[in-house]
Amino acid sequence: MDAFVIEGGRPLRGSLRVNGSKNAALPIMAAALLTDQPIDLRAVPDLADIDNMKRLLASLGCHAIESAPGAVRLQSIDESSSHARYEIVRTMRASISALGPMLARRGEARISMPGGCAIGQRPVDLHLRGMEALGAEITLEQGDIVARAPRRAGGKRRLRGAPVFLGGPFGSTVLGTANVMCAAALAEGRTIIECAACEPEIADLADLLIAMGARIEGAGAPRIVIDGVDELAGAAHEIMPDRIEAGTFMIAAGIAGGSLTLENCPLDALMALTNHLAEIGVHVEEHPGSDPRRARCDVSYEPRRDGRLKPAQVTTQPHPGFPTDLQAQLLALLCLADGNSVVTEKIFPERFLHVAELSRMGAQVFRQGPTAVISGVARLVGAPVMASDLRASACLVLAGLAAEGTTTVHRVYHLDRGYEKMEERLAALGARIERVDAKELESAPAQG
Ligand code: EPU
Numbered sequence: 001m002d003a004f005v006i007e008g009g010r011p012l013r014g015s016l017r018v019n020g021s022k023n024a025a026l027p028i029m030a031a032a033l034l035t036d037q038p039i040d041l042r043a044v045p046d047l048a049d050i051d052n053m054k055r056l057l058a059s060l061g062c063h064a065i066e067s068a069p070g071a072v073r074l075q076s077i078d079e080s081s082s083h084a085r086y087e088i089v090r091t092m093r094a095s096i097s098a099l100g101p102m103l104a105r106r107g108e109a110r111i112s113m114p115g116g117c118a119i120g121q122r123p124v125d126l127h128l129r130g131m132e133a134l135g136a137e138i139t140l141e142q143g144d145i146v147a148r149a150p151r152r153a154g155g156k157r158r159l160r161g162a163p164v165f166l167g168g169p170f171g172s173t174v175l176g177t178a179n180v181m182c183a184a185a186l187a188e189g190r191t192i193i194e195c196a197a198c199e200p201e202i203a204d205l206a207d208l209l210i211a212m213g214a215r216i217e218g219a220g221a222p223r224i225v226i227d228g229v230d231e232l233a234g235a236a237h238e239i240m241p242d243r244i245e246a247g248t249f250m251i252a253a254g255i256a257g258g259s260l261t262l263e264n265c266p267l268d269a270l271m272a273l274t275n276h277l278a279e280i281g282v283h284v285e286e287h288p289g290s291d292p293r294r295a296r297c298d299v300s301y302e303p304r305r306d307g308r309l310k311p312a313q314v315t316t317q318p319h320p321g322f323p324t325d326l327q328a329q330l331l332a333l334l335c336l337a338d339g340n341s342v343v344t345e346k347i348f349p350e351r352f353l354h355v356a357e358l359s360r361m362g363a364q365v366f367r368q369g370p371t372a373v374i375s376g377v378a379r380l381v382g383a384p385v386m387a388s389d390l391r392a393s394a395c396l397v398l399a400g401l402a403a404e405g406t407t408t409v410h411r412v413y414h415l416d417r418g419y420e421k422m423e424e425r426l427a428a429l430g431a432r433i434e435r436v437d438a439k440e441l442e443s444a445p446a447q448g
Contacts, residue, residue, distance in 0.1 A: 002416075003407045003438035004423055006400035008382055011430040013256030018264045019045045020070065020239035020265075022418050024201040026094040027178035028208050028239060029053045032062050032074035033101035034182060036211060038221060043366045044072045044239055048417045050436045056084055060098065070190040075234075079106055086112035086143065096124055097137060099147065100179030103136055104186035107149045107157025113140065115189040118389035120350030126166055126173045131179035134159040134187055152188070161189030161228050170347050171318040172197040172222070178205050185214040187228040196224045198318040200269040200293075204240040226266065239353050241267040244325045245419060250274075250299045251329045252426070254282035254309070256401040259300035260429065272322040276330065280337065281309045281360030288374075308338035315344040330396035335363040336402060337376035346373045354392035357385040361407065363400055364373035382407040390418040397422065401431055410438055 015041070020043030030053070032039040044050060046069070054064045054072075061078030084100045088126075089095040089112040102109035114124060125179035128138050128145065135150045136159060149157040166172050166181050175195040182189035194370075196202065198220055206219030212235040215227040243266045253260040254277060267274070267286050274284045283306075285298040301309070312334060316324040324347035334341040335358060345351050358365060360383045364375040382405035387393030393415035400407030409415075412435070415422055423433045 001339060001410070001438050002412050002435050004397060004400070004412050005434050005436055006382070006409065007432035008400055008403035008405065010252055010256065010401070010430050010432050011038050012256045012261055012426070012431060014275065014429045015261035015263060016249065016425055016429065018241040018262055018266070019203070020243035020328055021045070021201060022047055022049055023174070023244070024204040025050060025055050025239045026203070027097040027182075027205050028237065029057060029074060030097035030101050031182055031205060031208060032057065033060060033076055033098060034105050034137070034186060036076050036079070038073050038075045039208070039212075039234055040236040041071060041072045041074065042178055042236070042238040043241075044070050045242065046070070046420050048128065049094065052088065053094065054436060056088045056092070056098060059088060060084065060102065060232050080112070082109050083357045084109070087232040089114055096127060096176055097132065097175055098184035099145070100126060100181070102161055103131060103147050103149055104183040106181065109147045113145050113192065115141055118353055118392070119348045124176070126168050126176040127179050130164045130166060130176055131183060133162045134162040134180070134183055135162070137430070140279070152376070159183055159187035161187045161191040161226070164191060164193045165195055166193055166197070174199050174201065177202050177224070180210065181216065181219065181224060181226060183284035184226040184228060185216065185232060186398045189228055191226045191228065193224040193226070194222065196222050197318060198222060200240060201244065207214070208235060208237040211237055215313060215346045222314060238330045239278050244323065247273045247323070247326045248275060248329050248398070248419070250282070250284065251260040251326070251333050252398050252401060253299040254280065254301045255333045256431065257301050257303050258430070259302070261296060261298050263296050264294050265297050266293050268299055269294040272320060273326055273330070276312050276314055276322065279310065280312050280333065281306050281424050300431045306436045308337055309333065309376070311337040311339035311341040313342045316347050318347070321365045324348055324351060327351065329364070329398055330392045331355070331372060331374065332358060332399045334374045334397045335365070335377060335380060337374070339376055341376065342371060342411060343374065343412060346370065353388040354373065354395045357392070358399055360385055361403055363399070379404055381405055384408040384410065387411045387414045390414050394419065397426075408438075
C-alpha cells in the first residue's frame, strides 16, 4: 500500500490547472445509460473512482473508449443486464447514480445497497423515495435494491412524472437529485423536484442532459422542472472544473505559505471558501475573466509579511454554503491560527476521523458531536498518520506540508480516488513529497 513521505516547511510557488470534477463526472458518466447513442466527454479526470465507474458501466453493457487523455466516449451497446453488483458498488458509493438512468431507460434496475463508510451513515432513502414518487416499485432482495417502473399500455415499463420532495434531515441529496433528474428526463409527463440539491455538479449534469434532448429548467436551484421525453440522443460535454480540488490547493497555499496561481478555477462555486480564507488571512485575488466558472486566481500567504493566521467559525452546509468536502482541509489550516476556531459539520456529523490523526501532529482539537473546537498552535510536528477517507487524506497531506520534520501519510489509496497525481503536482510547486511503497513502513494495527 502506498504512502506519502513529506518533509514539511517548504512554501508552494507556481501555477497549476484545475482538473475536471470527480463529483460532476460520476453521475454524468452514469447518464450515458439513458441512451444507446455515444456520449463524448472531455476533461474527465484520471482517478480511481472514474475507473470504478467505467467498470460498473461496462458490467451494465455501456463501454468506454478513451481517445485522448480526459476524452472518454461512452456508449451503451448491450442493455440486457441491469444488475450493479456488490463487488463494484462496495468500492464506490456513487454507483447508486446508475439507479435513475437504468430504471428510466430499461424499466428496471438491481443495485447492491451501498453500506456506510468512513464519513458516517450514508442512507439512500431519499433516492428510493424519489423513484417511488415516479411510480417505481421497490423491494430489497438479498442486499440488492430492486426497482421496477410500472407497465404502461403496450407492456413497456415507464416511469411517470410527479412532484418529488427531496428534503431530508441534513438538507437535500446531491446524488439523489441527480438520480431523480435522470429518471424524470425519460418519464411520461412533468416532474417537479422540490428541495433539490443546488450543487454546481447538478447544473453540470443538467447541461449534458439538455444537450441530449432533455427538457429541464431550474437545475442549480431548489426547484427543478423536468418534462419527460420519449428518447434521449448522444451528446458531447466538457466536465466542469473540480471545485474541491481547487479549494484544496487554495488551502494548501495558506497552510504551507507561498503563492499559487490556479487556472481553470470555478471561482463562482467557491465563494464560501474564499470568504473564509480572506477572514483567516489568506489572500485570494480573483481574475474572473469572461467565465467565472473557469477563472484564474492568485492565492498567497507569506507568514513574514502577513503574521499569524486568524481563527474562524465555519459551518458546513449545502451549496452555496461551506462544502463538507473542504471541512477537513480547512480544519488543518485552522490548527495553525492564532486563537480558537469552531468547525461545525452539518452534512456528515461523524466526518471527523482526521481529528485524531491531526492530534498526533500536535494539533489541539476538542470534538463534541458535530462540532470541533480548535485551539491554534504555533507549529505542527511531523508524525506517521493514517488516512481514513478521501478528504481526511487531503487534510493530512496539507498538515504534513506545514509540519516541522517528516510526516508519513499511510493508505493514500483514499487520496487517489479523488486527486490526480497529488504528490507530483505538489512537488512541482516546491513541496518535498514522495510516494513510497509502505510495506516496510506500515506498522501493525493497534490492538484492543
Ligand atoms: N442523505 C439521507 N438520505 C439519502 C441521501 C442522503 O439522509 O437518501 C443524507 C446524507 O446522509 C448526508 C446528506 O443527506 O447527511 C447529504 O448527502 P448527499 O446524498 O448529498 O451525498 P452524496 O450525494 O452521496 C455527494 C458527494 C460527496 C459529498 C456530498 C455532500 C459525489 C460522488 N459525492 O455525496 O462527496 O460529500 O455529496 O456534498 O458527488 C467526496 O467527494 O469526498 C464526497 C464524499
